[in-house]
Amino acid sequence: MQNSINALMFDVFGTVVDWRTSVANEVKRVPGLESVDHYQFADLWRGKYQPAMERIRSGARPWAKLDDLHLENLIEILSEMGVETLTEAQIHDLNRAWHRLEPWPDSVEGLCRLKERYIIATLSNGNVSLIVNMAKYAGLPWDMVLGAEVVKHYKPQPEAYLKSAEMLDLQPQQCMLVAAHNSDLVAASQCGFRTAFVARPTEYGPDQNFDTVASNDYDVVAKDFLELAGQLGC
Amino acid sequence: MQNSINALMFDVFGTVVDWRTSVANEVKRVPGLESVDHYQFADLWRGKYQPAMERIRSGARPWAKLDDLHLENLIEILSEMGVETLTEAQIHDLNRAWHRLEPWPDSVEGLCRLKERYIIATLSNGNVSLIVNMAKYAGLPWDMVLGAEVVKHYKPQPEAYLKSAEMLDLQPQQCMLVAAHNSDLVAASQCGFRTAFVARPTEYGPDQNFDTVASNDYDVVAKDFLELAGQLGC
Numbered sequence: 001m002q003n004s005i006n007a008l009m010f011d012v013f014g015t016v017v018d019w020r021t022s023v024a025n026e027v028k029r030v031p032g033l034e035s036v037d038h039y040q041f042a043d044l045w046r047g048k049y050q051p052a053m054e055r056i057r058s059g060a061r062p063w064a065k066l067d068d069l070h071l072e073n074l075i076e077i078l079s080e081m082g083v084e085t086l087t088e089a090q091i092h093d094l095n096r097a098w099h100r101l102e103p104w105p106d107s108v109e110g111l112c113r114l115k116e117r118y119i120i121a122t123l124s125n126g127n128v129s130l131i132v133n134m135a136k137y138a139g140l141p142w143d144m145v146l147g148a149e150v151v152k153h154y155k156p157q158p159e160a161y162l163k164s165a166e167m168l169d170l171q172p173q174q175c176m177l178v179a180a181h182n183s184d185l186v187a188a189s190q191c192g193f194r195t196a197f198v199a200r201p202t203e204y205g206p207d208q209n210f211d212t213v214a215s216n217d218y219d220v221v222a223k224d225f226l227e228l229a230g231q232l233g234c
Numbered sequence: 235m236q237n238s239i240n241a242l243m244f245d246v247f248g249t250v251v252d253w254r255t256s257v258a259n260e261v262k263r264v265p266g267l268e269s270v271d272h273y274q275f276a277d278l279w280r281g282k283y284q285p286a287m288e289r290i291r292s293g294a295r296p297w298a299k300l301d302d303l304h305l306e307n308l309i310e311i312l313s314e315m316g317v318e319t320l321t322e323a324q325i326h327d328l329n330r331a332w333h334r335l336e337p338w339p340d341s342v343e344g345l346c347r348l349k350e351r352y353i354i355a356t357l358s359n360g361n362v363s364l365i366v367n368m369a370k371y372a373g374l375p376w377d378m379v380l381g382a383e384v385v386k387h388y389k390p391q392p393e394a395y396l397k398s399a400e401m402l403d404l405q406p407q408q409c410m411l412v413a414a415h416n417s418d419l420v421a422a423s424q425c426g427f428r429t430a431f432v433a434r435p436t437e438y439g440p441d442q443n444f445d446t447v448a449s450n451d452y453d454v455v456a457k458d459f460l461e462l463a464g465q466l467g468c
Binding site (some may be wrong): 067078113119121127129132135136142143144145149150168169170 | 301353355361362363365369370376377378379382384401403404437
């Protein structure tokens with residue numbers, strides 16, 4: 001199998017970076033938000049992520065990039081919490097917290113090893129500037145940023161996977177999606193992608209009770225990116 | 235000026251890689267083409283590059299990626315030369331010569347230094363797979379592949395520059411185009427980009443008599459990428 005795979009494509013939020021801790025830490029530092037439960041704030045913000053994209057996937061709303069959806073969702077949360085003291089500049093800076101997410105401890109070393117043998121690209125719903133800025137911040141050595149903004153479709157729409165493969169001039173079966181989320185891998189598999197599950201059992205905090213194990217028969221199951229590299233011959 | 239620039243975007247063919255020598259060397263190795271003048275072959279092939287893109291820029295033809303234009307042009311040249319012995323597989327492999335171009339001696343080291351401080355992206359008319367495969371082959375450490383296929387416009391159309399900047403969420407004046415071609419830099423400058431000229435006086439062979447010097451007042455003029463890195467504080 002290894003020799004027939006040319007590109008590894010990565011889900012990013014949760015799979016490569018720990019968005020919850022990172023966003024919570026940024027919230028904690030914002031003047032006026034010291035007293036809010038910063039993990040709850042991160043969870044509320046993330047909770048509005050899928051519904052916002054769903055309006056675009058369903059066609060109810062034209063294309064908008066994730067930075068814009070994040071900003072609208074942030075303004076909603078602040079309004080729901082009755083927080084009125086943040087300046088526009090503070091709100092925009094907090095929205096850029098998603099450009100400054102910390103990688104899991106194994107992510108950078110694992111990606112560097114995998115990059116030696118494979119094309120490594122993002123296949124994320126994050127927009128290009130978000131992914132590029134995060135890569136510069138966290139040292140993530142991507143060969144290419146694919147996914148939502150480049151192909152103008154949000155996962156799990158099939159076009160998100162298929163058009164990303166097409167842009168590398170590869171057949172779906174020459175591509176492997178690496179993700180910590182069963183639903184993402186199932187959607188990729190239905191498009192013909194190979195699949196690798198890497199569990200991130202604290203992505204949603206200590207009480208996470210879903211996506212802690214592989215719920216399907218994937219090509220590879222690994223506990224982290226170092227084990228993934230080993231299994232893929234790197 | 236340095237501090238207000240966030241991204242360096244690079245022309246690739248001629249500026250980063252020596253397409254003429256690389257393509258000529260590949261032509262020389264193809265069974266059945268040993269006896270043709272391989273530099274002349276490379277020049278003929280490159281000569282059909284602008285006219286092919288012009289049909290798309292003018293709207294006479296819908297979008298097509300450069301790999302496809304290269305292939306059509308290659309088939310034309312072989313036909314014009316009366317070469318009928320190449321198999322389809324040989325023709326397709328020769329077309330991929332453009333994915334295996336050699337960098338100029340200073341390119342990789344210069345880019346690695348520039349990458350420490352700036353986002354470095356391609357702004358080429360080459361399609362994504364061509365640029366990504368070339369990067370893997372030649373060790374070019376791009377942060378992102380922008381340009382023609384991602385924005386669906388060929389340089390020097392303004393959209394090629396403006397949409398590439400927009401994808402990084404940058405204003406044009408936060409971006410600098412690095413190129414060995416005066417016409418490319420003039421077009422970028424008219425879009426508000428900063429400009430850096432790096433001469434590649436043998437790109438078109440020993441008798442090159444154009445683009446050997448900067449013909450306009452650019453922000454930076456450097457003899458190679460190492461000098462460029464020095465001038466940009468890297």
